[in-house]
Amino acid sequence: QVQLEESGPGLVKPSQTLSLTCTVSGGSISSADHFWGWVRQPPGKGLEWIGYINFRGSTFYNPTLKSRVATSVDTTKNQFSLTLASVTAADTAVYFCVRSVTTYRRFDYWGQGILVTVSS
Amino acid sequence: DIQMTQSPSSLSASVGDRVAITCRANQSIDIYLNWYQHKPGRAPQLLIYAASTLHSGVPSRFRGSGSGTDFSLTISSLQPDDFATYYCQQSYRTLFTFGPGTKVHVK
Numbered sequence: 001q002v003q004l005e006e007s008g009p010g011l012v013k014p015s016q017t018l019s020l021t022c023t024v025s026g027g028s029i030s031s032a033d034h035f036w037g038w039v040r041q042p043p044g045k046g047l048e049w050i051g052y053i054n055f056r057g058s059t060f061y062n063p064t065l066k067s068r069v070a071t072s073v074d075t076t077k078n079q080f081s082l083t084l085a086s087v088t089a090a091d092t093a094v095y096f097c098v099r100s101v102t103t104y105r106r107f108d109y110w111g112q113g114i115l116v117t118v119s120s
Numbered sequence: 121d122i123q124m125t126q127s128p129s130s131l132s133a134s135v136g137d138r139v140a141i142t143c144r145a146n147q148s149i150d151i152y153l154n155w156y157q158h159k160p161g162r163a164p165q166l167l168i169y170a171a172s173t174l175h176s177g178v179p180s181r182f183r184g185s186g187s188g189t190d191f192s193l194t195i196s197s198l199q200p201d202d203f204a205t206y207y208c209q210q211s212y213r214t215l216f217t218f219g220p221g222t223k224v225h226v227k
Contacts, residue, residue: 004163047207047218060214096164105211106154106169112162 002027004097004111012091012118018084022097022111029078030055035100036073036080039107040093048093052100053080087118122147122210126219132227139195141222143208148188152212155184155193158221159204167206168193198224 008020022036029036037052051061053071061069068085084091094113101108123146133139143153151171158164166175168184171191181196195202203226208219 046220047209049216049218062215101169104152104154104170104173105214105216106166106175107156107164107209108166108169108175110163110165 002099002109004099004109006095006097006111006114008114008116010115010117012087012116013120014088014118015086018082018087018091018116018118020082020095020097020114020116022080022082024078024080024099027099029073029080030075033102035060035102035105036071037098037100037107038071038082039096039098039110041096041113042090042093045093050082050084050095052098089118092116092118121215122149122213122217124208124210124217124219126206126208126222128222129220130223130225132225133198134227135198135200137198139198139202139224141193141206141208141224143186143191143193143219145189145191145210145212149210149212151187152210153184153186153191154209154211155182156207156209157202157204158207164207195224 003025005023012018035052035054038050053059070083073080094115096113097111098107099109125144153171155168156164172184183194205221205223207221
């Protein structure tokens with residue numbers, strides 16, 4: 001059974017960089033059939049796709065966040081990461097890491113989510 | 121961006137009820153439509169992909185249908201474990217977008 005688990009600080013100061021890591025177990029991050037991505041949900045709001053990456057490092061990002069987002073993959077640790085620069089209170093959200101299957105690009109596994117609050 | 125809408129935004133139902141949720145895209149997305157179930161504090165779960173294909177392990181009481189711009193998720197006989205929020209999501213364009221969600225709560 002594939003499992004994903006997010007980790008990282010729960011509090012980030014405005015203008016700083018948010019950094020999260022997702023650890024994958026029960027499956028290899030080096031699969032050609034999958035992308036590894038991030039979705040967030042601000043309090044009381046809907047889900048927003050942030051972006052994703054495959055094991056070769058090919059990336060796709062939400063254009064509204066593209067100038068501030070970066071993702072990376074560490075195949076040796078079976079992990080992938082998200083950085084979001086210059087954060088504001090609007091970036092406060094629960095951040096989910098997800099696995100996306102290339103066929104129909106469905107998110108078939110999700111992490112439980114981690115709340116990141118942007119506040120001084 | 122492809123905009124997704126859902127109706128209703130919430131509904132109250134009882135165990136054993138038949139429940140239907142609709143999802144609409146503002147342009148054709150063929151069958152690139154996925155449904156998820158989300159409970160507070162838990163990882164969202166994929167229910168249906170490609171509009172009507174049941175994800176592995178999902179009970180057969182869940183059914184998805186539709187193509188183009190109009191889709192639906194039906195739960196044939198609501199079970200206690202089904203009280204949750206349901207989201208549709210288009211994967212036709214790489215800027216993936218979700219519907220606002222439908223919360224199914226106890227009547």
